[in-house]
Amino acid sequence: MIKIKDLTKKYDDLAAVDNISLEIKEGEILGFLGPNGAGKTTTMKILTGFMAPTSGSIDFDGLDIIEDSIAIREKIGYLPENNPLYEDMKVYEYLAFMGRVRGMKRDQLLKRMKVMIELAGLKSVLKQPIMELSKGYRQRVGIAQAMLHDPEILILDEPTSGLDPNQIVEIRSLIKKLGEQKTVVLCSHIMQEVQATCDRVIIISEGKIVGQGTPAELTAGVSGNDAMYVKIKGNEGVILEEVVKLEDVIEITKADKESEDIRGYNLTITAGKDIREELFKLAIDNNWSILESRKEAASLEDVFRKLTKS
């Protein structure tokens, strides 16, 4: 269990991280979500012992981030932002070096290297210099490096940035697999990623925590009104005018256009109300046809935008 308390980091006078307190529970996959420059990476740098905080403390199972830095670093696997690697080393050289610096014994190192090479699918590129690898392979090398010593906590800073969709899916499923046994902290500005992989999400903006909870809790908490999408065949002007007169419809806006008289509309509805029946009756009265209708759940994306908009 990691307890972060009143953590602040200032660069000159600018607070990159501003009085953050949170707990990271054992075995969870925690998503750190925020726009670029929100302070995610700075928090990770402090968490991994690369930088000291201006004030505040971090407690790892009773160990202090500054006093017991080395002991804590032994428990952590870290994939920094942009995944920096020693370009001129070969893949196996790089992994072996990382293991040796960590003080792993030869047998243990060989065993763990085998496991990681298998897990990350690196067998075919083992003898290639890292500079010749594709971005996907580089990312896998970075993750293999972070996992090599079987750490308790895995910290990944934007692990899928710059990957193509297939690679993204691969890396995400790898993270999920790892997350079954480990505590994983995942930094990202990509909503789908966090939604797809994380048990719990912290939303951070301008150095402050602006929201936290499970993805479901977050989406439920923020959307005050329900949203609905309908596609209606009929006169546009009349539809816009008539639908908004329904009791629970707050707003109607044009969404898309299929042809001259078939258009999609976004409706904002008072939370918890169902207007489908009334809408249907209204359509019959006006001789419109409803071609499509669905309730739109608020996505984490909406939550994110709402919370981080300054």
Place this chain on the structure above:
Amino acid sequence: MRWQTIKAILKKEFVTYFNSPIAYIFIGVFLVVSMWLFFQDFFLLGQATIRGYLSLLPWIFLFLTPAITMRLWSEEKRSGTIEVLLTLPVKDSEVVMGKFLSSLAFLGVNLLLSLTLPITVAIMGPLDIGPVIGGYLGALFLGAAYLSLGLYISSLTRNQIVAFLLAIVASFIFFIIGSNMVVDSVSLWLAKILSFIGLGSHFANIAKGVLDSRDVIYYVTFIAFFLFLNTRSLSSRHWK
């Protein structure tokens, strides 16, 4: 400091030198330039001595050692690997030590290959071994001092070229303040201090074959001081 950690870093950095063609070019240039400068007037003098070569070494080192150390930190900073390296369970001082020893090992390889020179001279005439050993020992101390300075300077910038040029300038200043030209032109008490601080005056002693403990202590202190500054400059990332 744990030797195992230092060794891992030392080994990695040493292998990295030879992973790129730069190391071979470097060794080639060093040997060709030093041999050429030496043999230029060797046959004119007609003496079986390598004193001429030893007096050249500080000047060759002036350009050689900054090239050895320039990438050691600045490359890590530029590529961001410093963040991987310094979040491993290692002490900053261990990393500094590992990098310093790797640069020293590389310099050692250069010096070892240059042993062909005294061997050649010894074949041609009776060579006094004492000054040769003293000279090489002095060269190693002097080189180590330059390396510790260059390594420290490399930790101040993310640009290798800047590190290279600054290290040349700094090494030159440390070398020149102990030289006769500077020492003779200042007041006596200052002259004493300068000739003690200057790197060159100590080298002259050792190169003559005189291994004085004062010179050894001087070099060791100089090296330790800059390695210490190096760890300090790394810990500046923790500044609040």
